[in-house]
Amino acid sequence: MRGILYTGGELTDLVSFARLPIYLQAFLREQNGVVAYFGGLYIRGCVNEPAWHALAEAWQGETAFWRTYDEVAETDIPFAQDSVGNQFLLRGDAVLFLDTETGExxxxxxxxxxxxxxxxxxxxxxxxxxALRVFQQGGGVLKPGELLSLHPPVCIATTGTRKPTSKAVPAAARLTWLADFYRQIKDLPDGQPVRLKPL
Structure with missing residues (x-):
């Protein structure tokens, strides 16, 4: 992996670690999670701190993805995320992609x-x-524990009168905003006008 900004250090959450498939255990033994590609990929680790890097927090915590997103099962392992907070999940041996704006x-x-x-x-x-590339070309830097907040969200069609913006925000704030946005739009019909308050 290139552009490594952070590695998770020592395995401190052995309870979560014991529940993982063997191949993920083997990866985490070598490096207990990583932020790579200059923030393009966060692979979570079996740690107690920091919370943004802790697999248990995303998997079984109060804001676990299965508690919010209808298509996510409690057994799905949210092992990684991209720079804007979309999730990569393990279901059996398959890797699934969760669009955290739409829940697809x-x-x-x-x-x-x-x-x-x-x-x-x-x-x-x-x-x-x-989006990360554009942010970086504008001089932006994504630090470990941060995600990109995009306005307007990718799933929203706009009139094009305002230029899309992005900024680095704490990962927890971005994921909370996405979960709230998903709850508000999930039952709306396509083409429904909405008003957005940026993060």
């Missing part, structure tokens, strides 16, 4: 090993790093 879940048709291979070979496409 897509099977990427790869296993964990091939997910890592695709991210290494084609990071811009595999990790949807276009």
């Amino acid at each position: 879940l897509a099977d990427l048709e790869v296993d964990f090993k091939h997910f890592l291979f695709g991210a290494e070979k084609f990071p811009l496409d595999a990790l949807g790093m276009q």
Whole structure:
């Protein structure tokens, strides 16, 4: 992996670690999670602190993804996220992609090993790093524990009168905003006008 900004250090959450598939345990033994590609990929670790890096927080905590998103099962493992807070989940051996704006879940048709291979070979496409690239070209830097907040959200069609913006925000704040946005739009029909308050 390139552009490594953070690694998780020592395994301190052995309860979560024991519940993981063998291949993910093997990866986390070598590096207990990582922020790579200059913030393009966060692979969570089995740690108690910091909360933004803790797999248990995203998997079983009060704001676990299965508690908010209808398509996510309690057994799905949210092992990673991209720079804007979309999630990569393990369901069995399959890697799924959760769009955290819309709640749509897509099977990427790869296993964990091939997910890592695709991210290494084609990071811009595999990790949807276009927004991060634009942010970086404008002089922005994404630090560990931060995600990009995009306004307007990607799923919203706009009149094009205002230029889209992005800024770095704490990961917890971004994920809370996305969950709230999803709850508000999930039952709206396509084409419904909405008013947005940016993060």
